[in-house]
Amino acid sequence: SMENDPRGYTEEFWKKLAEVDLLGLLIPEEFSGSGMDMLDAALVYHEFGRSLAPSPHFVSCVLAALLLLEAGSDEQKREWLPSIARGDAILSPAWLEPENGYGPRGVQVRAIEDQGNFVLSGTKLHCLYVRSCTRLLVLARTGEDDAAIDLFLVDPEAPGVTLEQQLSLASDTQYRVTFDGVRVAFQDRLGSPGSGWGHWNKVMHQGIILAAAQAVGGAERALEI
DSSP states (O other): OOOOOSOSSSSHHHHHHHHOOTTTTTGGGGGGGGGOOOOHHHHHHHHHHTOOOOTTTIIIIIHHHHHHHHOOOOOHHHHHHHHHTTTOOOOOOOOOTTTTSSSSSGOEEEEEEEEEEEEEEEEEEETTTTOOEEEEEEEEEEETTTOOEEEEEOOOTSTTTEEEEEOOOOOOOOOEEEEEEEEEEEEEEETTTOHHHHHHHHHHHHHHHHHHHHHHHHHHHHHOO
16 A cells, blocks of 8 residues: 555554664664664564565664764754654655766765855755655765765755655655755754765665665565465
């Protein structure tokens, strides 16, 4: 029933994950999380794969949470991590772009400084569970050097943001997101200038471990069937 659904998961399932403290799986206890390690998380993701359980857990509780822990200020961590652990806030990365590569040069969405803000313009593809998101974590280019990439917390309902659902062969819930002069405050940048790709690359490779565990669980269940 969740195939190509605009939301893509049930609120009941999300609340149950929160009740058993799985939303805060990788979030330290000081931020209301469970404080578990990657081995614990791999076991959970193996079971997610076996059950084909759709939810924004990977984008929010893994990728976004790890990005905040890696790059966020103390204030950003206090604001977002407990909310992620409770399931009150959902954050999702916006990385890939039309016809661009997977490396830093593939990030061509522009972020231009203007009167105490950044102004974002460009398009992202394959952004997961955006209709449920409180914020997007957007990789955007601030200069021409490979390393001139920053991470920004962007409200998906901000003026200038357009969401278009992409129907996929996997029937998962993903969106094309277009930024047309979207204004983002300076304090909504994650990390120091030019640190965005380094933080994203590190967290992405941590996330790959759990994506692999989920794939193994799904493959094992398919073989059993």
